[in-house]
Amino acid sequence: MPSTVLIxxxxxxxxxxxxxxxxxxxxxxxxxxxxxxxxxxxxHRPRLIVLExxxxxxxxxxxxxxxxxxxxxxxxxxxxxxxxxxxxxxxxSRPAPVVPAAAVAAGPGEAAAEDEEPAxxxxxxxxxxxxxxxxxxxxxxxxxxxxxxxVVDMSLIGAQALCPRAFRPDQKVRxxxxxxxxxxxxxxxxxxxxxxxxxxxxxxxxxxxxEFVDADPEWLERYLEKNEA
Numbered sequence: 001m002p003s004t005v006l007i008x009x010x011x012x013x014x015x016x017x018x019x020x021x022x023x024x025x026x027x028x029x030x031x032x033x034x035x036x037x038x039x040x041x042x043x044h045r046p047r048l049i050v051l052e053x054x055x056x057x058x059x060x061x062x063x064x065x066x067x068x069x070x071x072x073x074x075x076x077x078x079x080x081x082x083x084x085x086x087x088x089x090x091x092x093s094r095p096a097p098v099v100p101a102a103a104v105a106a107g108p109g110e111a112a113a114e115d116e117e118p119a120x121x122x123x124x125x126x127x128x129x130x131x132x133x134x135x136x137x138x139x140x141x142x143x144x145x146x147x148x149x150x151v152v153d154m155s156l157i158g159a160q161a162l163c164p165r166a167f168r169p170d171q172k173v174r175x176x177x178x179x180x181x182x183x184x185x186x187x188x189x190x191x192x193x194x195x196x197x198x199x200x201x202x203x204x205x206x207x208x209x210x211e212f213v214d215a216d217p218e219w220l221e222r223y224l225e226k227n228e229a
Contacts, residue, residue, distance in 0.1 A: 002027045002044050007037050007064070008052030012084040019082055020050050031055040034064050039200055045074065047095075053083040056092075059195040063204075067197045069093050133160075137229045143176040144188075144208065151227070156220050158191065158211040167193040167208050175210070177223065184223075187213040 004026040008016045013028055027044070029037035031052070041049060049068060055061040068074050069092075079093035136151045142161065143149065149163035159175075167173070171190040176183050188210040197204050212220075 002040075003046045004048045004050065005029065005037060005041055005044075005046045006050045006052075007031060007034070007061075008055050008084065012052055012054070015084040016050070016052050016082065019084060020080075031058070031060070034060050034197060035200065035204065038064060038067060038197055041068065041074065041077075042071075042200075046077065049077055049079045051079070051081050053081050053088055056081040060197070060204075063195050063197045065092055067199075132156075134224045134227075135229045136227050140227050141178075143178070144210070145173045146176070149208065152207075154220075154224060154227075156212075156215075156217050156224075158188075158209065160207065160209050162196075162205045163208055164203065164205050166195070166206055169193060173210060175212070175215075184216075184219060186215040188215075189213060 002025045004020070006013070006016055006020060006026060006028045007030075008028075009031045013030075017026075017028070027040055027046075029040070031054075051061055051065065056065065065079060068077065068079055076095045077093065078091065078095055081090045081092055082088065133153045133155045135153045140151045141148050142151055142159070144161065144163055144165070144167070147163055147165045149161035152160040152162060154160070167190045169190055169192055173188050173190060174185060175188050176185050191209040191211050193206050193208045195204065196207050
């Protein structure tokens, strides 16, 4: 079973292999194969994942790193970014430390260790927003410049959606919301966008946040109530 996975461009892979002391059997993937690499990582759960520095700096590389770091089944994996030339090595994710049995058995009245991290609070979907965001039920789609996009959440002033097409911040887009009687159209501006690798069999996509320009708030109120999860 492979315990090391390497990812980089074809022309730098030989040099990358020389730079890395692979732990046990190694698998290598081209930088054009992030999904194939992710499938192999999920299947074999290697001890070490090495990304070539140039690939790690791309949106696909960053998305792959984030996907690995967010998977609880891969907490034992060490992720390194390595240059195929020079001595650059950066560890972006280390294996989770083993919790001592004594700490696990500690009673509720005992003090926590000094280096213990506080529990992660759930995301606040409303407190930091200019308008209340409504989480949408599964399967609701709109169109961004004619491209189908699945709505994640929406408010009277903007929305978050998943779309296979790339968008850039400040890009002006036309939003179309299909309806039984007629489609509703209005303008919007892309506030942010990022590339994401989805869990197979889902395909890669862009997560896009848009800000509405001339949407009808009264119509949107009814649309939000109709599609709230």
